[in-house]
Amino acid sequence: MTTLRGLLDARCAAVPDAVAVEPAGRPGEGTTWTALRERARAVAAALVRDGVAPGERVVLVARNDTSYFPILFGAGLAAAVLTPLNWRLAGDEIAAMIDDSGATMVLVDEPAAAALAGVLADRPGVRHVVVLGTASGDVRSFDDWVGPAEDPQRPVAPDDVAFQLYTSGTTGRPKGAMFAGTNLAVLVDDIARAWGFRDGDVSLVAMPLFHMGGLAWALAGMARGARAVVVRDIVPTDVLDAIEAHGVTTAFCVPTMLAALCAVPGIDSRPLGLRQMIYSGSPIGEDALKRAMVALRCDFVQIYGLTEATGAFAQLSAEEHREGGPALTSAGRPYPWTELRVVDPESGAEVAPGVVGEIWTRSAQNMVGYWQRPEETAAALTPEGWLRTGDLGRLDEAGRIHLVDRAKDRIVTGGENVYPAEVERVLAQHPDVAEVAVIGVPDDRWGEAVKAVVVLQAGSTPDTAGIIAFARGRLAGFQSPKSVDVVEALPRTATGKVIKPTLREPYWRGHERRIH
Secondary structure: OOOHHHHHHHHHHHOOOOEEEEEOOOOOOOEEHHHHHHHHHHHHHHHHHOOOOOOOEEEEEOOOOOOHHHHHHHHHHOOOEEEEEOOOOOHHHHHHHHHHHOOOEEEEEHHHHHHOHHHHHOOOOOOEEEEEOOOOOOOEEHHHHOOOOOOOOOOOOOOOEEEEEEOOOOOOOOOEEEEEHHHHHHHHHHHHHHOOOOOOOEEEEOOOOOOHHHHHHHHHHHHOOOEEEEOOOOOHHHHHHHHHHHOOOEEEEOHHHHHHHHOOOOHHHOOOOOOEEEEOOOOOOHHHHHHHHHHHOOEEEEEEEEHHHOEEEEEEOHHHHHHOHHHHHOOOEEOOOOEEEEEOOOOOOEOOOOOOEEEEEEOOOOOOEEOOOHHHHHHHEOOOOOEEEEEEEEEOOOOOEEEEEEHHHOEEEOOEEEOHHHHHHHHOOOOOEEEEEEEEEEEOOOEEEEEEEEEEOOOOOOOHHHHHHHHHOOOOOOOOOOEEEEOOOOOEOOOOOEOHHHHHHHHHOOOOOOOO
């Protein structure tokens, strides 16, 4: 299945009247595969009519909605490249990505249309703006814009770019990661099978569709016969209501969302009916994981990967979750079709099992490259096809990956390396700590000092000295935080990852040596 057209046509041939997608909270209002194809053809016809060339980027700035899918498949039928953007970003950040993409066509939902009115008016390269809702002025509504449902029959090759996703930008300006039909094939044929989708599943699509976590999860499930229930806004009680009302059997969440769901009063008595929960995106404490397993009463599977690898390339199975033990602190084993190396970050030489190094992976999952960024593509992908993940970790004797941290988040204090994720895992076990992020801050004696930034459990009294003592009883002295700051919330990306540069910035302001 190397094209979006191929996926769409295959599902229409197999199950034309089955529901492909439906909005959360509105059971019975779904779109069948046949209706989805008709709508996609109407989108494709409109794109061709308005001069969108093969390979041209089509930008979408919108919250999760079922309209995403006719736009995605419609772009595929027109041989264009859908480029969904993070609607939560500031206007100037979105403007930079629109300019970078070179898009002449921008589709926005109503909130984004209002927020970006000035931005879109100032983009001379943008010839067409379409609003997914009520439009006014020089822009058109989606229903007025779409053309007759006529397939333009533009050819698409497996090596052509199918979609483009901008990286979160937590370590620099966002880059457009390109994914071809060959990447799509691994996702819907291999990864989808590893994720355990079954024909007739009902899949909760709650993660943002501008991110690989949302897009990959949705497409993988749909390709394997799952009905996608699309969540627009993550309100924990509403999500649980949707799981019940739609009969959701499988879902993908990040740890912060899991914690929010498990905090809803009465969750233990809800008849949820979940078969499995897949999770990823950021570290989760063992106690929090066990609480979620009890509350949701289903199999848990952890996946590990990154955008540039078309999502996950390693997995910790449900069986290993049930067994517990040391495996729960790992990110699982690489998929059979992927190669994995742990290398010295400086030399690129492979290190021995158990030794910490940078994780590299090679498979047909790896992205084509970054849009119009040859130097940054070369920095991410070796000539031999290895993707440098930027993650530090080690392999245990069973071949499981144990993540240590992001290479750029490493703290060097008094000549010793401290990996924040290791400290965070310990502090997450403190009964008063709800969330934690560990960073390095400037220190005249040690160069950097370890600082913990925590969000407390509701009702807890701040006791920073107690938190430090808790860490010192479980970590080496140089690893333990020298200070603790208590905050109301940690800055996070849309997919739940803590934005550490934002946390570090106030402490490093005015220092020549910056840790980013």
